[in-house]
């Protein structure tokens with residue numbers, strides 16, 4: 271780059287490899303007056319180079335210099351890549367804090383209403399679906415049961431065992447001091463059956479299957495698969511959600527039962543090794559302390575948790591907007607929301623059954 | 626005057642506040658191939674989706690098979706949908722099941738045909754779109770053009786009297802595209818289908834179009850027969866037929 275006689279001479283390659291240097295070179299040149307920019311010796315130019323030319327024009331707009339000796343090729347490139355004639359992009363929605371606050375409250379109410387509608391829809395079609403399998407794919411309940419239930423056996427079993435061990439160990443030392451060793455059985459049995467079993471299973475299922483439900487439905491939405499189902503006169507809720515609803519309603523109580531038993535076994539291990547209890551005395555104590563009511567509360571909780579997980583997963587799935595990015599967002603939101611909902615629901619249950 | 630099979634009156638379509646279609650009046654006649662034309666992003670897909678209630682029209686009315694549909698309840702509209710096939714612009718195959726299962730969905734859901742017959746139909750429909758070999762594959766194992774064709778097979782699984790195709794030949798080579806046109810003509814002739822197609826390919830339009838609907842800036846610039854279009858005197862329309870490009 272050279273500057274003399276009111277003319278700026280550009281030369282060689284003006285491309286993405288040279289523009290950075292050219293710009294800094296240009297900033298060092300003191301320009302008092304300029305009439306021409308000479309492109310005669312420019313060998314090649316690409317879109318970065320044209321952007322540099324645009325930038326030159328902008329910086330020198332007070333002088334409005336003329337471009338001279340522009341070869342046809344170079345001129346064609348400039349025509350193609352120049353940003354000058356581009357139309358203004360559409361303005362993005364403007365953000366006003368009050369408008370945003372109002373909108374978010376409004377959105378929240380809107381969402382809540384939509385979620386209620388969806389729940390009713392899902393409940394209705396799931397009930398109909400028990401008697402009439404039309405509108406579902408053959409074998410989909412079994413397939414979903416495997417995904418939601420069978421595949422989760424390992425992780426839920428392992429975590430319940432660890433949870434049982436931890437609970438028992440935590441209390442073992444205190445109980446021993448008072449010679450109340452046998453009460454570890456009461457403690458483990460009640461807490462696993464009523465609280466820990468259902469809640470921990472629900473949290474794992476929310477993480478595994480709730481997210482899978484949300485992401486599957488969201489993907490189907492953005493790839494227009496949901497629309498395609500509608501066009502085939504197939505109700506997407508019936509086709510996609512109902513099999514999951516049935517599968518999770520069956521699997522959840524079974525998973526919770528398993529988790530509870532394994533958790534109690536964890537307690538038993540601590541009882542035998544650390545508290546000198548025998549298997550028989552531990553077992554008798556567990557059977558004696560548990561009531562039918564405890565078991566029923568635990569199981570009914572598990573069913574409610576299951577429903578909440580399906581409904582929240584579907585809700586975020588159907589609500590997705592945008593492309594692949596939206597799917598990720600929907601999945602994350604659904605997991606956070608369903609774990610939150612499970613814990614709140616659990617608290618409500620505790621309150622109700624406290625009495 | 627013949628009765629139109631679909632009549633769209635004064636349709637206004639919006640996404641949020643952005644008006645895409647601004648008072649569209651169009652008619653589609655039975656046993657004709659109508660081509661919807663217009664630059665990319667002008668609202669062709671939007672028009673189809675509003676007719677089929679995938680989006681709710683902001684204003685206007687749509688009459689299909691003689692019944693006003695925009696206010697119809699879902700069960701009644703589903704009855705109409707059973708007589709309509711739709712090929713989406715991106716195919717929209719169900720990715721979790723095989724091509725065979727994709728084509729079988731409408732057959733299983735809306736007929737009581739025995740399995741053997743359903744299997745035959747699926748094979749025939751896939752062969753019609755030259756995909757007989759891909760019957761056991763999954764959508765993720767197909768190329769873009771193959772997906773389109775598989776989706777077409779699904780759309781015509783039930784021999785619907787009314788077929789919508791959103792750019793069926795985009796992404797296909799000229800030979801496949803020509804054989805697709807032949808198929809469309811066969812469907813029209815032998816199954817007496819009414820077919821509504823979005824396409825930009827001049828060669829294809831000349832082969833198949835009975836009528837043209839030309840959209841521009843949210844309005845109908847022209848509608849009429851192919852011959853009328855060429856002599857319409859509307860610059861955008863005649864230019865398109867001369868050079869095959871939108872202004």
Ligand SMILES: Nc1ncnc2c1ncn2[C@@H]1O[C@H](COP(=O)(O)OP(=O)(O)OP(=O)(O)O)[C@@H](O)[C@H]1O
Nearest residue numbers: 640641645663664665666667668669670671672714
């Ligand atoms: N889901 C959506 N949300 C918001 N705007 C949309 C949506 N879908 C389409 N649009 C807008 O509506 C306009 C028309 O889109 P449409 O898909 O109907 O175009 P088209 O004529 O089918 O174009 P192409 O030939 O590229 O398929 C576009 O400007 C697009 O930005």
Ligand SMILES: [Mg+2]
Nearest residue numbers: 669670714791
């Ligand atoms: Mg389109």
